[in-house]
Amino acid sequence: MSETQLSLDQVEVAYGEKVVLRHLSFTLAAGEIGCLLGPSGCGKTTALRAIAGFEAIRAGRIRLNEDVIASPHRQWPPQQRGIGMVFQDYALFPHLTVAGNVGFGLEGLDRFTRRAKVMELLEVVGLTGHADDYTHALSGGQQQRVALARALAPSPRLLLLDEPFSNLDVELRERLSHEVRDILKARGMTALLVTHDQHEAFALADRIGVMEGGQLRQWDSAYALYHEPADRFVADFVGEGAFLPATVTVPGELEFELGRHICRATLDSTPGQVLQVLLRPDDVLHDDDSSLKARVVKKAFRGAQFLYTLALPSGSTVLSLVPSHHDHAIGESIGIRLEIDHLIAFH
Known part of the structure; x- marks a missing residue:
């Protein structure tokens, strides 16, 4: 040391x-x-x-x-x-x-x-x-x-x-x-x-x-x-991200608009408790084959990537970093999926 x-x-x-x-x-x-x-x-x-x-x-x-x-x-x-x-x-x-x-x-x-x-x-x-x-x-x-x-x-x-x-x-x-x-x-x-x-x-x-x-x-x-x-x-x-409301289903698991996910931070939480989950732009991946859809409401060109602001069916928004050869128009719906190593939730 x-x-x-x-x-x-x-x-x-x-x-x-x-x-x-x-x-x-x-x-x-x-x-x-x-x-x-x-x-x-x-x-x-x-x-x-x-x-x-x-x-x-x-x-x-x-x-x-x-x-x-x-x-x-x-x-x-x-x-x-x-x-x-x-x-x-x-x-x-x-x-x-x-x-x-x-x-x-x-x-x-x-x-x-x-x-x-x-x-x-x-x-x-x-x-x-x-x-x-x-x-x-x-x-x-x-x-x-x-x-x-x-x-x-x-x-x-x-x-x-x-x-x-x-x-x-x-x-x-x-x-x-x-x-x-x-x-x-x-x-x-x-x-x-x-x-x-x-x-x-x-x-x-x-x-x-x-x-x-x-x-x-x-x-x-x-x-x-x-x-x-x-x-x-x-x-x-630090960084960019979006917060979505989520409900504790069982200790250690959350359910929100984009599905059920493991969350170690909720191990001491009670079922039914409502929290806010943090989604970073690199947690939300563009996937044409996904049944989850979101609508492009904003886009910012960053050279190798676009930073898309995406509206979910509920009206909540998330951010997604997408390779810039995927140039989608404002108003277009695209498929998304989550890939999260550490899901973070806050009261």
Whole structure:
């Protein structure tokens, strides 16, 4: 089992009477990349600032390796925590070259060692030919790489990234997410980012925490968040899907408009109880031979696939991802069938 690098235990942050973080607890193993994901105002950036040392905590404790770096009684100053940070706006120094920015935190090294370290990091982030350029001459993606190299230069114990790709266009954001993950993994770096973009979270992180109202709703893998959400908020926030009313027939089984299905979540439920089942777009398959029919009411082209919104006979709607060579017209009825590994139901 990997050694735990970062641990938050029942952390609370408040501004006067307003509690911004409540009972925040999670752990991040050495070499893991974690993510706090949630809408604006959910407390994720406050959590990052508390870990960095920019916000005091009112309850709980934050541990980095074996050191308690924050508690209500003692707060380590930011500069003593051994934490690197990549800010949302990169916070680069315009009067310094790329090499000057990257080497800014290496003042304790002699000139030759410092230059060698800087050039090594520029090679890691793919900016070897830009050492003597000024940052205003770089693209947004290149500036983001400079900020990453500068944060990595002092060999921090933990790297924090605050919405690191929010200023970039969608295509560049996706590509850089994968590249940054590769860089961090190659260096064995433990990292935590915050974002409101689930695609960034899925591309970068090993463990993701969904936050809402200052609380952590679920801390899990991307797969588990999507297929096994802990509650209705997580189910709504992560991925796409539709909810259908369902009735418990016997413990462990549900019946709804699309048939009877096994559902482990209802093992403690009583027959006749009405729940809501979650159907993801990949649960609803297009099948011309199926006796179950649904009418196309909306369609969104996504290159290799269409995302169809389908109306069932009751008027309820479900979503379905269908290969794009199946180009059906609005109003057309198509055959569907369910293929579900984990049926999830909520009260």
